[in-house]
Amino acid sequence: MTNQVVIVGAGHAAGQAAASLRQEGYDGKIVMIGDEPYLPYQRPPLSKKFLAGELSIERVYFKPPAFYEKADVEQKLNTTVTEIERAQRTVHTSTGESIPYSKLILATGSRVRELNVPGFDLDGVNYLRTIDDVSKIQSKFKEGNKLVVVGGGYIGLEVAAVAVKRGIDVTVLEMAPMVMARVVDPIVSSFYERIHAEEGVKIVKGAAVSSFEGQDGKLTRVNCSDNTNFDADFVVVGVGILPNVELAQAAGLDVENGIIVNEFCQTSDPDILAIGDCTNHPNPLLGERLRLESVQNALEQGKTAAATICGRELVYAQIPWFWSDQYDLKLQIVGLSAGYDEAVVRGNPDDGRSFAVFYLKEGKMIAVDAVNRPPEFMMGKLMVAGGAKLPAETLRDESINMKEMAQMAKDAS
Amino acid sequence: MAKITFVEFNGTEHEVEAEEGTTLMEAAINNMVPGIDADCGGACACATCMIYVPAEMAAKIPEAEDMETTMIDFAENADATSRLSCQITVTPELDGAKVKLPESQH
Ligand SMILES: Cc1cc2nc3c(=O)[nH]c(=O)nc-3n(C[C@H](O)[C@H](O)[C@H](O)COP(=O)(O)OP(=O)(O)OC[C@H]3O[C@@H](n4cnc5c(N)ncnc54)[C@H](O)[C@@H]3O)c2cc1C
Ligand code: FES
Numbered sequence: 357m358t359n360q361v362v363i364v365g366a367g368h369a370a371g372q373a374a375a376s377l378r379q380e381g382y383d384g385k386i387v388m389i390g391d392e393p394y395l396p397y398q399r400p401p402l403s404k405k406f407l408a409g410e411l412s413i414e415r416v417y418f419k420p421p422a423f424y425e426k427a428d429v430e431q432k433l434n435t436t437v438t439e440i441e442r443a444q445r446t447v448h449t450s451t452g453e454s455i456p457y458s459k460l461i462l463a464t465g466s467r468v469r470e471l472n473v474p475g476f477d478l479d480g481v482n483y484l485r486t487i488d489d490v491s492k493i494q495s496k497f498k499e500g501n502k503l504v505v506v507g508g509g510y511i512g513l514e515v516a517a518v519a520v521k522r523g524i525d526v527t528v529l530e531m532a533p534m535v536m537a538r539v540v541d542p543i544v545s546s547f548y549e550r551i552h553a554e555e556g557v558k559i560v561k562g563a564a565v566s567s568f569e570g571q572d573g574k575l576t577r578v579n580c581s582d583n584t585n586f587d588a589d590f591v592v593v594g595v596g597i598l599p600n601v602e603l604a605q606a607a608g609l610d611v612e613n614g615i616i617v618n619e620f621c622q623t624s625d626p627d628i629l630a631i632g633d634c635t636n637h638p639n640p641l642l643g644e645r646l647r648l649e650s651v652q653n654a655l656e657q658g659k660t661a662a663a664t665i666c667g668r669e670l671v672y673a674q675i676p677w678f679w680s681d682q683y684d685l686k687l688q689i690v691g692l693s694a695g696y697d698e699a700v701v702r703g704n705p706d707d708g709r710s711f712a713v714f715y716l717k718e719g720k721m722i723a724v725d726a727v728n729r730p731p732e733f734m735m736g737k738l739m740v741a742g743g744a745k746l747p748a749e750t751l752r753d754e755s756i757n758m759k760e761m762a763q764m765a766k767d768a769s
Numbered sequence: 770m771a772k773i774t775f776v777e778f779n780g781t782e783h784e785v786e787a788e789e790g791t792t793l794m795e796a797a798i799n800n801m802v803p804g805i806d807a808d809c810g811g812a813c814a815c816a817t818c819m820i821y822v823p824a825e826m827a828a829k830i831p832e833a834e835d836m837e838t839t840m841i842d843f844a845e846n847a848d849a850t851s852r853l854s855c856q857i858t859v860t861p862e863l864d865g866a867k868v869k870l871p872e873s874q875h
Contacts, residue, residue, distance in 0.1 A: 379803075400812065415795065419798065420798070655808060686813070688814055730836060730842075734843030
């Protein structure tokens with residue numbers, strides 16, 4: 357059979373894999389199959405500038421339409437891959453096609469976790485994952501409208517920040533005792549709670565949504581299990597995502613909290629690779645397996661998969677990094693803070709809008725959260741990668757600049 | 770439209786038509802200029818869209834804001850002429866400008 361790489365999914369990871377295959381010199385055919393009606397686009401702006409109406413669709417595309425022509429990547433949009441027939445090296449699609457592959461890349465991403473409470477199907481209950489979701493949400497962006505955001509994760513809070521600026525009355529309901537609980541320390545959480553309060557967003561913690569209530573099919577109220585309730589013209593639910601693993605699972609590939617891949621992005625069938633949000637992958641720098649939801653992960657795994665297919669060994673080994681924009685605040689995160697035993701604060705989170713937190717585990721720096729602090733983030737990248745060990749007093753000391761700090765860490769190791 | 774030339778580290782030149790109101794980063798990506806990664810898509814969060822801007826061009830664009838300056842200050846390969854291309858908006862005055870790209874963005 358001729359060489360044909362088939363990519364399932366047309367998101368960030370898929371787009372990067374196609375680009376990298378050509379950069380690596382792959383000259384066979386590439387077919388990209390995606391169930392959305394759009395070419396690969398960037399999702400981060402969907403809860404930021406695109407939601408705010410500051411960017412046109414063209415500006416969120418991952419690559420311009422001309423790229424796919426130039427790179428000779430065949431696009432099948434609005435098409436779902438329904439089955440992988442491994443013995444025949446063929447995928448079947450919702451449009452009734454059977455497409456052969458020599459290598460298959462699964463870039464199926466993830467989908468939103470749904471909140472299956474009574475009233476879940478009322479008009480006005482929205483999620484945020486796609487361009488179409490944004491259009492629905494924007495249609496409710498009228499001054500004075502009431503928005504209830506369910507879930508105080510970074511996506512929910514980004515939506516809250518955009519909406520309140522549009523004159524919308526915003527309430528965020530968070531089940532946990534703090535916002536962004538999954539990713540940051542309580543110091544950072546309370547900082548964001550203060551900022552949102554200052555900007556006019558109401559945050560209610562410990563609130564478990566029990567039902568959506570409506571009239572004539574339209575949402576009017578959100579009810580919580582403690583019998584409190586909130587009037588709402590619309591809701592945005594952001595309570596996490598689920599990796600799209602079902603296709604891989606049905607094909608008999610190893611799946612456990614994501615599609616299991618090795619450091620070259622190969623699944624348990626070496627001719628099938630998987631990349632992006634849908635993978636459970638080893639991270640040699642951290643010494644553990646991870647499933648990540650980030651652009652960096654989608655891009656870097658796209659590059660690794662392309663190299664693997666072209667016979668070049670490019671081990672996926674990255675210190676994770678991430679960002680979130682809320683108001684004029686840029687949060688940049690490097691590393692994974694889970695398991696830290698000490699959080700060292702640099703700057704004052706109780707006042708102003710700029711500080712950083714270094715997370716230490718047995719004295720070693722494992723992560724940094726930097727709010728409007730690019731130096732802490734940029735040098736944090738180096739220090740986390742190098743497993744920096746510096747005393748807390750030193751990290752806290754703002755008379756030492758971050759370049760000196762990184763040098764001290766290097767000298768000490 | 771403004772004509773912008775991106776010069777790769779190895780000297781290869783790419784002359785592209787950049788649309789006003791978009792950014793130099795987008796002009797590079799849309800024209801498949803190699804050497805600009807732009808991992809964060811223009812959020813001023815990654816510093817992988819760095820370019821070197823000659824003095825006569827720098828005079829025609831607004832100075833970098835704090836966020837950009839500090840990102841550059843800590844980026845690899847950066848020098849005093851470095852800017853983040855996602856933070857530079859294309860204007861007619863930039864027609865004919867030539868910018869250089871670093872050896873690598875990482
Ligand atoms: C609102 C929002 C804000 C975000 N902000 C940030 C941020 O600030 N920084 C950051 O790093 N990350 C952010 N992320 C996360 C980031 O966007 C994702 O990690 C990234 O998009 C993952 O890319 P992917 O290609 O793996 O998956 P996806 O982008 O999910 O793409 C997968 C595609 O495959 C399609 N698909 C699935 N199954 C099939 C099938 N069987 N057949 C055909 N097509 C299929 C899906 O519909 C989808 O279009 C954000 C995400 C969202 C939703
Ligand atoms: S694209 Fe990330 S900083 Fe410019």
